[in-house]
Each structure stands twice: as structure tokens, then as C-alpha cells.
Amino acid sequence: MRPKLLLRSTIGLLFGGFTAFSQSFNNFPVTTQKPPLHGKHWMGITGKPLAATAGTMIFSKGGNAVDASCAMLAATCTMWDVLSWGGETQALIYNPKTKKVIAINAMGVAPTGATADFFRNKGMKYPPEYGPLAATTPGTPGGLMTMLAEYGTMSLKEVLAPAMQMAEGYPIEAQTANSIERGKDQIKKWPYSTKVFLPHLGQKREAPDAGEIFVQKDLRATLQKLVDTEQLALKNGKNRKEAIYAAYDRFYKGDIAKEIARGCQEQGGLITEQDMASCKVKIEEPLMTNYKGIEVYKMQQWTQGPVMLQALNMLENLDLKGMGYNSSRYVHALYQVMNLAFADRDFYYGDPAFAPEEPMKGLLSKEYAKERLKQINWERNDAKTLPGDPYPFEGKKNPFTEQIKNWGNFQASLNRNANGLDEKFMEEFTAGTTSVEAADEEGWVVSITPSGGWVPACIAGNTGVGLSQRMQSFVLDARENPFNVVEPGKRPRVTLTPSLAMKDGKPFLSFAKQAGDEQDQLLLQFFLNVVEFGMTVQEATEAPSFKTLQMYASFGEHEKDPGGLILNQSMPDWTRKELSRMGYKLSYQPRTSGPINAIYFDWQHGSFWGGSSNHGEDYGFGW
Template identity: 90%
Template sequence: MKIKHLLTALLLTAVQSSLSAQSFNNFPVTTQKPPLHGKHWMGITGKPLAATAGALIFGKGGNAVDASCAMLAATCTMWDVLSWGGETQALIYNPKTKKVIAINAMGVAPTGATADFFKNKGMKYPPEYGPLAATTPGTAGGLMTMLAEYGTMSLKDVLAPAMQMAEGYPIEAQTANAIERGKDEIKKWPYSTKVFLPHLGQQREAPDAGEIFVQKDLHTTLQKLVDAEQQALKKGKNRKEAIYAAYDRFYKGDIAREIARSCQEQGGLITEQDLAGWKVKIEEPLMTTYRGIDVYKMQQWTQGPVMLQALNMLENFDLKGMGYNSSRYVHTLYQVMNLAFADRDFYYGDPAFQPEEPMQGLMSKAYAKERIKQINWERNDTRTLPGDPYPFEGKKNPYTEQLKTWGNFQASVHRNADGLNDKFMEEFTAGTTSVEAADEEGWVVSITPSGGWIPACIAGNTGVGMSQRMQSFVLDARENPFNVVEPGKRPRVTLTPSLALKDGKPFVSFAKQAGDEQDQLLLQFFLNMVEFGMTVQEATEAPSFKTLQMYASFGAHEKDPGGLILNESMPDWTRKELSRMGYKLSYQPRTSGPINAIYFDWQHGSFWGGSSNHGEDYGIGW
């Protein structure tokens, strides 16, 4: 009966969405996508099929953590710009404790991964693709930890939708075409070739859109996890202990042995000891308050604090009075983001390693006020440098001399004759997905998982695509002394889920994909709601702008000083003003996402879901 009711709910939601997309006499629709509404639960992610996986779990009585894990498993299986060997970052609001906690399921650099190792291979940064790009897998452990600690269901039930998909699902055009475009890289790795190129030797070697895409090895791996859980239950272990038995099989058992063996066979470094020694961390997130709203982000091994630093600076301005997307507004946000991103590029790194990042100073409201004194209000400053947060901790900066020459060792992008550099933009927006979930009990989950995207190097007969996150390290301490690669260290990543509380209750949960774009567009989304009163769907679709002046976290780590991408709807006067101020303008028809978000309507006791008109992301509520 539950499945029947769920199908009825899905049908009703589809009908409501169709009606909402129309314009009625007194209620004109202002967004291209209708907002989602729900009273009992809501789930949004990168693919409609993956959102359905979450709905199936909600329909069986699962909470938001159970459903988010099911959506995460489904997106990994669909290669929605990530795989099972990637990494997962999550913020979870626990209604029992009224606190936000952070899940750090980022893999680490393997044994032998030193700066000298890569320099001796003639590399300026670790590679973009292949086994040497791989940190230890984090997503599997992150999923099982979240489920064990905060979920209610078994791993068997939560993985069931993903396992059905691994047996065969109709692949969508976006992923199928990504495989075809990346097939030359895929052919370098025999296990990847076996999985991704079912029509090897034909003109099109990737699957066709709508073709049933089968992943037998991955299904076997997921079945092994379920078997480990079920065997533990038969031995009298409780739900939590049984899930951790599956965790141990992935990181210490036969799955781990095959990952390590095949990684080394293909030229990588990951060892069995690396896998066995890695653990998920449950952390305290960082937080700042903006106009009475508490905004939470992951720690400084992500770029998340950038948004918090930017909010600290922007709180000193009348943004609404400037006018939405006026030249003054764009210039203010651009300059503030440049200041925050320059700090990111030099000071952020894994807090488990020395030197210690000066986060107390960086997060200080007093430091924010000092930083905005450096803004040139007439022109863009293409030489924005990291600041000095140490005095705001009562310390002396040990890097004063180094900062004088900072930027001399990194590269600026060479633009094409017609504007943007395609390779740079591909690196700058290297993808991921996002998962948002909430339930009537009060659980809220925001996840930005990634890694192991196509063209992934698959680890042997596991079906698991390995991460490519090593490329986010640097090899030269002059660039960032906190993010130099070391064995066991987590790279400073772009992945950045977001949660905001107002009056001690969830206000909005939000995240997006696309590399270095993430925090700058999440910042604008948040301001759209808080400063300009937009609905969550309006805020996800509203035309945004993008700074290209920070160093990319991928590939060649270049930047485009003065580079500014505007939405095509930007009026001529604003374009002229920004050009006069020294910006190099480019345009895109859609600039807002994909952003996924859930807004908590406490007045009416319901959820509003937003998903931008920028990709295939969408969700469902009930």
C-alpha cells in the first residue's frame, strides 16, 4: 500500500507542478520552474531519478538522513559528476540537540604523495585524471557514518534503489554524452573502458541516451556491503554496529584490497593501510551571524568560510539600497569576494596538519571591517592580496615577507580571441552535485558530494570510480603553506554545503555544484532571500554574476584577473559602467546554479523547495 500511496503522491506532485507552471489571472508565475511544496518531507538533488530514490525511502518511513543517503547512493551510481570513490561533505541539523554538525568524509593523500614525488614527475600540481589524482575514497564511509549515527533504517533498505539502478537504469543524455566526450581518457584505464564503453570500436562507443546502463561490478560491491550488514545482524549486532561492519568491509576487507591492488596496478599510490587508517570525522562547523541569521559552513579544509567572511564584510553595507544587480552592488560583492577568496587561496588547509590556520582572525568581524578599507570604489583591483588576520588573534604574521611576492608564482589565464578560455572554465567549474533533505521531525541535511567524475579511473573489479581531488593540493608553499600535499592530509576543496538558522530554527538549507563558483553563487542566493525578499525558487533562478579573479582549485590553478561573467539580461547601462571600472565582461544565458535549497516556512508549517533552471536538478515533496 505504501508504494501505491507514494506513486499517487508523485503523480499529484507532477500535476501540481504542471498547473503551477502556468500563469493565472491574479497569480502570475515569476519563475521558469515551479517551487516545490511539502508538509511531511522534501528531497532535492542533481537528477530526478535520484530524487525519486529519496522519495521511496521517505515512503517507507525513513527520516531525512535515510533519504539523503539513498539520494547520495543513487547519484553516485548515476555518475552525476561523482562516484562511490569520491568524497562527501555534509551539514546536518539534529532536532534532538538543536545543533548543526558537520560530516567530514573527505579522503586523504595516500602514502608516497609528497610534493617532491609530483615535482620529480615534472608536474606543477597533482594530475587532473587517473589513479595519481585519487585521494582515498570518502563517500562510502560518509554515507554509512551518517546513516549509522543519525538515520533509522538499514543499509540494505537505503541502498536498494541504487542497487536496482546498478542492475540497469536508462542513462540520461547528459551523462551518456559526457562519457562519449571523455572516451579518449577513459580508454587509458582498462576497468573504466569495460564499464563505460559498451560499444567499443563503434562510431559511438558510449551508451546512447535512454539505453539501459548496467554496472555489474558495482552491484556486486554494494551487495557485499549489504551482506556484511546482514551477517552482523544475524550475530546479534544492533543496527548501528551492523552498518559499521559494512564500513569495515569497504575499508579493511576484500573491497579495500581490490581498490588498493587495482589502484597500484594502474600506477596509483593508495595502499591497504591508507584505506584502513582513514576515518570519517564528525566536526563542529564554522558559523557567523548575518543580520540575526546564523549561517553554518564546513571548516577551512573546504572553501566554505569564504562565504562567512564575505557576509562579515557585507554586513557593513546597505545592499538593498544599492539596488539588485546595480553596478554598485556588483562591484561591492565582487570586491568583497576577491578579498575573501584571496584569503582562501593562501590561508585555508587541513586543520589536522601544521601550520595552524588563523581562522579566529579570518572569521573576526573586526578583521572584516579592516579588510573592506582596502576596496577601491572606482575600479576593480586586479592585484587583491591576502590580508593579515594574525593581529586579530593577538599574534604576529609569520608570512609577511612571503605575502609581498604572493601571486608571482601562479598563472593567469590566456583568454581566447572571443572571450573566455574554455579549458579554464571547464577546470573552474569542475562539477559535483548536491543533496538537500528535510522532514517533519526536524532533521535537515545539506550535502555537497563529489569526486570520481567522468572520465573516472575505476578501481579494478569494484565498479568504484576513484577521486580526482589530489589536484586541489599545491606543491609550492609560496602559494599556500597550509595546503601543500602530504600523506594523510586532506586537500582544501571547493565543496561547501550550507545551513542557516533563524530564531534557533532552520531557515534555509542550500548547496550547489560547480567548483570555485559555489560559494560566490550561494552567497548571492542567500542575499536574494535575506536582502531582497525573494522566494526560494526566485532566489535560485535570479540572474547572478561570477568573479573569475580567484585561483581555480583544479587543473593549472589559473585565474582571470578582472574576469566577470554577467547574465545576458544585464542592462546596457550596467554593462558600460562595469566595463568603465576595468572589468572584462563575458555573458551567459543562465548564471544562477544549479542551486538546490529548502526553505522552512514556520508560519504555515511547510517546506518550500527551490531548484534553479540551470541543470537537471529537481526534487519532490509531500
């Protein structure tokens, strides 16, 4: 057997039963738990089958990838697919007309009165996980309408039609229905949430049953107001774009905004009408690095996206293929690189609209990456990894040198229970989010990771809009991260991180995943699966990943688990033993692959390959 095929057969053994070959090995049988998607004209993938169907409805009417992605976003919000309408949206869009990737920043901001002193005076170490005090201003409606107005082709009425039909009543799936039942004690604290989520109040099961028609009258009325405003503007001579922005203004400056603010404050929250009116969606330049000729794009440093770029800058200096896929050497190399990048995230990332200025030029420089790489102990895990010093790589002196020396001394490390992983910690670590991926034959590509307002959500008054819980991603102590201390009008540093990759001036991969702090570490491995190990996009979404728990969680108590490493159960005994010897605390999961959704652009054949992980309810269609 030739060496290359021998390597691939070995990879297959580590997959726990399926063999991976690149697209070029299409004479060999390839088995994955889900079939790859194929399409020539368009493709859409998201977190729920019904939401993916909403995208196909728009594509079938002639909409482009932006139109379809907005319809899928609206549907996932209506389905409470680990997010709602009051959450936040982050998107990367490739515009084939300008041949550029742009970023949509539709993250809400901390409301008036949300200061570190405010929360400290309530005895809190961080802003709360749930309820009206956890809420930033709603970002997703503005993000959807901005994307549609600027880059779509259809009306808001057309794009919201599937979501509005769902709000009238759709058969709720077991995952969400059971999540509501588990969270009902929290939900009962908020009257408007109780009205929506608990139709069987007082019975043994108070949440809807799986398959029950779930009706949201208030949300349906709110969406109708947006459509009515758009249609009236069109009737009065406004163009498509102006009419959509008229609906935008009604949400943020009209009666909807007024009711959101009233309902939030009634339940103890801080959002004001002025906070709503001040909401601005930003169209930004994304950040990018080049990995072996592939341009990888991420959102700016108010997300964790640059972590992956930093990691790629370090990894391009290593022989990853020579280490062997998921060998102990490979796992150790990626884990240590991610340690370094996540330590920088935990200290240096924050909203660039606020001082101090994040040292992103230094953090993303190739020279800094090589310097960080020298700090790796190749024999054992370093459980005390500190942030680096990127300032010299942009010609400056680091003002936080002394602070970094003591960094982490006052932060929390996880106390593991006798059974291994702490369930609450893992729930917080993987909280929220879905993903939306779309592409069309004209060349539009969209990658979105919307989130916020997941169950149990506090609904704002009679709007049907669930409020975000993203305030908890701020810190109150500047010693922890001087760039991410809560202030009114500021965006928290979030985990949400869509991804786009370009090669030879053309789209190469569009990919994203849900699940909090896991996102960039698993997206990094997915990317390397395709680029370094030649997997198809479906194989790469299903391939067993591993997870580091050594960064500080962005939720809850912001704990970390030094040396914590989650492996797939298929990992061989000899690899487990070697990693244990290197100082890792091992835990295992049967599926560690995602959920990841991705589109690969096959320019040789003029088609799309879609991948949707076998971990979750994500689904897609192509044509």
C-alpha cells in the first residue's frame, strides 16, 4: 500500500468505523453517518430542518443566499433554536460584485446603568446568567434587516413569511420542548415568558409536548408590524432598501422599542427607549490571516474569532501531517497552541469602540506567533499558560506587564466532581447559538452564528421577543481583562464566530458551529481536517475532535479546568495513556464533532459540497 493511502487507512481506524478520503479518492466507498449535500445552484444549512426548509422556500422564489440566510435566521429565532429574536447576530458575507468579505456586527450593547459598580453592589462577581439584567439590547432584528437591505434582493414581507407562518403555530420538536420543561422554574419568574412557554401551567408537564402546535401570538404581531411598516413605505414611494430601514426604525425607535423597554424594566431590567434608539448595526472589515495560501476570515476582537487566526499562525510552522491525525503529538500540539491563543483572548479581546485599544496588529503578526510557539513545553501540558506580550510586535510597550504576572490568581478553576466533568460547567461552556450557512451560483456566500435569548429566556413585555443573556460575557474586574469591563453602550466579548476561507481569489470554505467556548477550537480542527488531511466537508464535520477546557469560560462563573481535555470515546488506549502521562485530565464523549455546518466550493466541477455534523439537529438542502 502506498504511504499516502496507508496514512488514510490509519485515520479511518481513529474515526471509530468510517474511512476518510479526499474528494479526489472518489472511486473508494466513503461512509459517513449523514450523506454529504450536493448542489449546483444554491445551498442552505442551519440548526433545524424546518428552518432549512425556510431557506429553500426563498431560494425557490429566486432569492439569493442573503435572502435565504435571513429567512433561515428568522425561522431559527422563531423556533428558539438556542436563540431568539432579542439575541445577537454575527455574519461574514462574501460579495461577488466587490469580491470582498465583509462583516456584520449586530451585537447588542450594555444598557444604561450597566456598570461594574452596579453589579458589584448586588454582590455579583459577573453579570447574571439569566433574566432581564443579563440582557444587552436586541441585535438580531437589526442585523437581519441590514443584511437584507444592503445585500439581499427580496422584501422583508417575503423573507419573514416562513417565520410568521411558524409563529402562527408549528409542531415544536422534542429538543426545544424538553428544554422548556427543564427550564420552567426559571421561566415562571417572568410573566410574559410563562404565557408563551408554558401552555399547560399547573399540569405535571407544563411545557409543550414534542409535536404539539406551538403558537406565539405576540411575536406574530410584532413581525406583522415590521412587514406593515415596510409595505406602507413602499406604497408611499420608498424603494426596497428604504422600506426595510423604515421597519428597522419601527423596531428600534417606535412602538416595538417602547414595549421592549417597558417590559424589560417592569421585570427588573435596565434597557431604556434611548438604549433601543441608539442601537446601530455595524458593517465592518473582518480580520484575516493567510494559512498556506488560504485566506481565513474572522470577525473582529469583540468576538473570539481571532483565536483561530492566531492558532493558524502558529500551526503553519509545524508538520501536522507528520504528527499523524489525532495522535498524542497532534493533540498536544493543538492543545498547547490553543492554550496560548485563548490566554490572549481572555486578557486582550474586547470592543474596539472603547479604550484601551486592543493590540490586534501584534497578536496577529506572524513574528509574534513564532515567539509564542517557543513557549510550548513539548513534553507536558502547561496548566499555567499566561497571556503573551504582543506590544513589541507593533512597536509599543505593554502597559499591563505587571498585571499579567499576577493574572489568574484571583480567577476560578473548576472543582471537578467524582464523576469527572461538572454538568453545570459544561452547560455554561457550550451555551447557546446556532449557525446558518448559505451560498448561491451568483457567488454570494453567507456564514452566520446568531445567538442569545436561549431558553429559559425572559420575554420583553407583549412583544414575544426573548431578551439576550450576553451580559454575562463581560467582566467586572479589570485585572481579569481590561478590555472587556462592562460599560453602558459597550459590546461584550462574545464567543460567536462565523468563518469564511478564500483560495485563489474564490470562496473555498464557509463554516460555523454552535456551542460557546468550543466554537473556534472545533472550527480550527475542522479546517485542518480539510486542508491538512484531505477530508471531504462531510467527513470533516463528523470527524472526532477533542476539546480543551483550559481557557476561562465566557459564561456563568467564568471558570476553567486546567489540563481538562475531552476526547472522543473512539480514541485508542495508547493515545489516552500517553496524554495522561503528559499531564492531561481526560474525559470522554461519544460525539465530539460539532455541531458544525459547512459549505465547500468545488470549482473543478462547478458545484457545492455541504457538510452538516452528525452531532445535533442541523440540516440542509442543496439544488
